[in-house]
Amino acid sequence: MLCGRFDHTIDTKGRLSVPSKMRDKLGTSFMAAAVMDHCVSLYPMEEWDKLLAGLAEMPLTKARNLQRYLASNAVDVQVDSHGRILLPKHLLEYANLETEAVVIGATNHAEVWNPAAYEQLMATMTSEEVEAEFAALGF
DSSP states (O other): OBOOEEEEEBOTTOEEEOOHHHHHHHOSEEEEEEOSTTSEEEEOHHHHHHHHHHHHHSOHHHHHHHHHHHHHTEEEEEOOTTSEEEOOHHHHHHTTOSSEEEEEEOBSSEEEEOHHHHHHHHHTOOHHHHHHHHHHTTO
């Protein structure tokens, strides 16, 4: 499981240090993609394959645009000897990432957020709402 929150910087070349605890779960090669919520999602290959398999099970008329979008907004990244990945310009722009980033665990994948956008999202969730959601799920 990928969990935790880590504040990192992005250098002028678009390189981001991936937290070592997350690298252990993501591996040395994984997928970086624009999937939803204007953050960059980092998927271990096993989870990426599950996502693609789910799309393949859908009728082509429903899945083809999602397949196109996903394939054109994803890149296989490799961790360098310093624990960094290179994020392409289109992913940096999608997530509005410049010099600062928040890397969070999202159970089966990680996400790279613009810090202000992440704080704004978290501000919309009160502890009471979170409790109510968990209670509705039976926890």
